[in-house]
Amino acid sequence: MNDDSVTLDSADAPVMGIDETIIKIDDLSFSYDLGKTNTLRNISLDIPAGKVTAFIGPSGCGKSTLLRCLNRMNDLVDTAKVTTGKISILDQDINAPDVEAIELRKHVGMVFQKYNPFPKSIYENVAYGLRVQGIKNKGVLDEAVEESLKKSALWSEVKDRLDSSALGLSGGQQQRLCIARTIAVKPQIVLMDEPCSALDPIATARIEELIAELRQEFTIVIVTHNMQQATRVSDRTAFFYLGELIEYADTAKIFGNPSKKQTEDYVSGRFG
Amino acid sequence: MAKHFQRTGRKLLGIDRQGWIKGFFGGNATLSIIILFLICFFLITEAVRFFPQHHEKLQLHRKSGQEYVNHIITEMNEYSQLVSLTNQAYFQELNEKYALQRGISNSFEAFLDPLEDDGEDLIEALEDAEDDPEALAQAQADWRAFVSGVVEGANRADIDSFGRLDDASWAALKKAMIDYDPVEEEPPAYVTQAQQELRDGMARFEEAKNEISSAGRELKQLRQKLVKIASKVKDDAAAEESAAERKKALLAGAETMTNEAEKAAQIEQANAIVIRDEFPFAARTEEIAASKDAHKAAVAELKEKLGIAVAKLPTELSSEEASALLDQVRKAHPPFVKWLDESVAKASTWQWDRKLSFFGSAMKFFFGVDWVTNSSWHDFYGLLPLFIGSFEISLIAIMFAVPFSIGAAIYVNRLAGRWEQTLIKPAIELIQAIPSVVLGFFGIVVLGEGLRDLSQIEALSWVPGFPMQERLNVLNAGLLLALMAVPTIFTLCEDALNNVPRAYSEASLALGASKLQTVIKVIVPTAISGILAAVLLGFGRVIGETMVVLLVAGNKIALPDWSAGLGVITQPTHTMTGIIAQEMGEVTKGTLHFRALFLVGLVLFTISLCINVAAQRIIKRLGHA
Numbered sequence: 001m002n003d004d005s006v007t008l009d010s011a012d013a014p015v016m017g018i019d020e021t022i023i024k025i026d027d028l029s030f031s032y033d034l035g036k037t038n039t040l041r042n043i044s045l046d047i048p049a050g051k052v053t054a055f056i057g058p059s060g061c062g063k064s065t066l067l068r069c070l071n072r073m074n075d076l077v078d079t080a081k082v083t084t085g086k087i088s089i090l091d092q093d094i095n096a097p098d099v100e101a102i103e104l105r106k107h108v109g110m111v112f113q114k115y116n117p118f119p120k121s122i123y124e125n126v127a128y129g130l131r132v133q134g135i136k137n138k139g140v141l142d143e144a145v146e147e148s149l150k151k152s153a154l155w156s157e158v159k160d161r162l163d164s165s166a167l168g169l170s171g172g173q174q175q176r177l178c179i180a181r182t183i184a185v186k187p188q189i190v191l192m193d194e195p196c197s198a199l200d201p202i203a204t205a206r207i208e209e210l211i212a213e214l215r216q217e218f219t220i221v222i223v224t225h226n227m228q229q230a231t232r233v234s235d236r237t238a239f240f241y242l243g244e245l246i247e248y249a250d251t252a253k254i255f256g257n258p259s260k261k262q263t264e265d266y267v268s269g270r271f272g
Numbered sequence: 273m274a275k276h277f278q279r280t281g282r283k284l285l286g287i288d289r290q291g292w293i294k295g296f297f298g299g300n301a302t303l304s305i306i307i308l309f310l311i312c313f314f315l316i317t318e319a320v321r322f323f324p325q326h327h328e329k330l331q332l333h334r335k336s337g338q339e340y341v342n343h344i345i346t347e348m349n350e351y352s353q354l355v356s357l358t359n360q361a362y363f364q365e366l367n368e369k370y371a372l373q374r375g376i377s378n379s380f381e382a383f384l385d386p387l388e389d390d391g392e393d394l395i396e397a398l399e400d401a402e403d404d405p406e407a408l409a410q411a412q413a414d415w416r417a418f419v420s421g422v423v424e425g426a427n428r429a430d431i432d433s434f435g436r437l438d439d440a441s442w443a444a445l446k447k448a449m450i451d452y453d454p455v456e457e458e459p460p461a462y463v464t465q466a467q468q469e470l471r472d473g474m475a476r477f478e479e480a481k482n483e484i485s486s487a488g489r490e491l492k493q494l495r496q497k498l499v500k501i502a503s504k505v506k507d508d509a510a511a512e513e514s515a516a517e518r519k520k521a522l523l524a525g526a527e528t529m530t531n532e533a534e535k536a537a538q539i540e541q542a543n544a545i546v547i548r549d550e551f552p553f554a555a556r557t558e559e560i561a562a563s564k565d566a567h568k569a570a571v572a573e574l575k576e577k578l579g580i581a582v583a584k585l586p587t588e589l590s591s592e593e594a595s596a597l598l599d600q601v602r603k604a605h606p607p608f609v610k611w612l613d614e615s616v617a618k619a620s621t622w623q624w625d626r627k628l629s630f631f632g633s634a635m636k637f638f639f640g641v642d643w644v645t646n647s648s649w650h651d652f653y654g655l656l657p658l659f660i661g662s663f664e665i666s667l668i669a670i671m672f673a674v675p676f677s678i679g680a681a682i683y684v685n686r687l688a689g690r691w692e693q694t695l696i697k698p699a700i701e702l703i704q705a706i707p708s709v710v711l712g713f714f715g716i717v718v719l720g721e722g723l724r725d726l727s728q729i730e731a732l733s734w735v736p737g738f739p740m741q742e743r744l745n746v747l748n749a750g751l752l753l754a755l756m757a758v759p760t761i762f763t764l765c766e767d768a769l770n771n772v773p774r775a776y777s778e779a780s781l782a783l784g785a786s787k788l789q790t791v792i793k794v795i796v797p798t799a800i801s802g803i804l805a806a807v808l809l810g811f812g813r814v815i816g817e818t819m820v821v822l823l824v825a826g827n828k829i830a831l832p833d834w835s836a837g838l839g840v841i842t843q844p845t846h847t848m849t850g851i852i853a854q855e856m857g858e859v860t861k862g863t864l865h866f867r868a869l870f871l872v873g874l875v876l877f878t879i880s881l882c883i884n885v886a887a888q889r890i891i892k893r894l895g896h897a
Contacts, residue, residue, distance in 0.1 A: 116775035
């Protein structure tokens, strides 16, 4: 990387106070086929730091696509393209030519819909993100692994079998391990793409508790199908429909007194 | 009652259409299993019958004394290698140090032909004019004029065909030719002087060389004598084994004859065949057994004379190559002497009636180092050189193929863009479409020549085995087989990589890993069983390949010369597949040779089977992971 390139290093990054905008999405349109059809259309949205923001909406409304724009996971699709607008995270345009997606992802972590720990040991799963950053010091790794596992409420369950395969854990444990893995690299933002959709209600409750814990330290953006979940975990809610942002407000307002008809229909279960 | 829910449609032979379709597919599957079973059965029955037959042959080998004589033959062979090295060194030195002298001597002799043929009349005139000084002077003048004419008109390249003469000596020789006396056939002084120099200079070396050559004279004579006896015993014993059958056949033939005289003659012939219970091996091999002392004495003499002669070998030579050859002789001498003692000791344990274990004779197949067929002496069937040859070639092929194909698979599967994928994948898979005989042809003409030219580059002489002696060798065959293995390994590897869930790479990338880190730390470790299986199956493909190795491996049946270190890869070799393809066409069914080839086939089959089973096991484990 050349010296001019912008990296979102935590030392340089401005410290965000609560309620300050950490992600600024401005008139964003996004296409999966080089601009022929836009999957997302003219979305403008400011996400506050230190809060949980939920994206809701029926299937195919673009909420996951928008989430994957935030850490540029859509780069993996050859024909994906931002057609208009821009996304700024910590006041940096993340699609600027000198931004390295790898560096961005160290600051914007992601938890996926289906828990996907690597077929490695529990320890190695959590240490992975640090290892790829070149950290080899066993002491540093040990500490980071323990801290992350504690934060994701998994430590007491796995501390005696850190060297056994992660695939031997239960589904809910595996998803919490994925969260531990994500927060081990100390991102500022954690994106969660329907993190509970593959879990049973008890495991879901534990993840929700965990989200409540983590909001103190991270800005969380969560995509969910489950409207009760949105009301339970989020501070702000954005409702999407057919690639457009319909309404974005405090969660209480969206579910209690929405200003748009479409929102009301959706949250009251009339469609979706 | 009305008929409901009944099966409709016509039935043939009581089976409906569904049944026929099911039967067709099931039948195909069954047939392939039956064919596989038949192949195995045929292969195994033919191959296994090799062992008793081989055992019998080896027993005859022992009883007839051939086994004993074989020790002497091997001793002589090893010894003649020393002789040959010495001779090479001698001529190398001669050619380098005394090139000029040899050139003069040879060129002089080359001049003699035209002089003696075309100047016949002049020589006669010289002879006739001996008593007449005037005529003699005239004849000598004529002769000189003739000689200078011939000499001036001679083509230098014809006379000095090796180009050993420089300009000065060529001129001097031409001038000296005038002095040649055709009547006394006395060479000119210039030539005799050169010949003398050469003789003096090489005298010591020549003496040593001749002593080395003659050191084994006693042993050689003993060998000749005993070979004759043992061969005769073996042939007679083999003939007598079939005596009963021959007698029966002759008598049966006589029954059908109408001519009384012929019939009587045939019956007489049949009765002349004596059928003995046992062939008198003890009596017949008495002389061989009695030669043990003579053998010991001959070897002792060889050792003594060789020791003296080797010490006499000159140490200071002007030819580097000759010195290297002599160093080889000196280095080989002490181990040879030691080996001789062992060989004699081993030989002395021979007794015609010592028991030969069945297991031992079987091991002679698996670990025998010679494969000699259609020999008038004794046929050897030793698998080891073929096995090692096959293994060497396959190993080299895999060593080259694995990095290429795994690298290509990773690139295509994870790093390449779409258009690169559409180009690379079919291109690699197309390699499989090249007929192996075409590849072999390419290996002989292009790769073989190219490698040899490359190996002659001075800067590359540090590479083991360079410069290469042989164009067709292990390396060449290995490289071509690597090319053949690449598509197999590549395709299977790519499948294995493809089977790695997308979620793993997404998770890794989302944690800030680069594509390369993702491949190395997550994708490859996850796909490792599939990759291993791909490599194994590639190995299976390579070890069974026939055409390329037959054309390119050099087909020399010998154990690799390990003294060359890694350079063994530039030696020619033969393979298990190659020997079957080469010899199966010309063996008689049911002979020992025929069965030996089948046994080689069975060994190959077993290896392939093991590799395939191992690969399947590994793939199954991947499924559980």
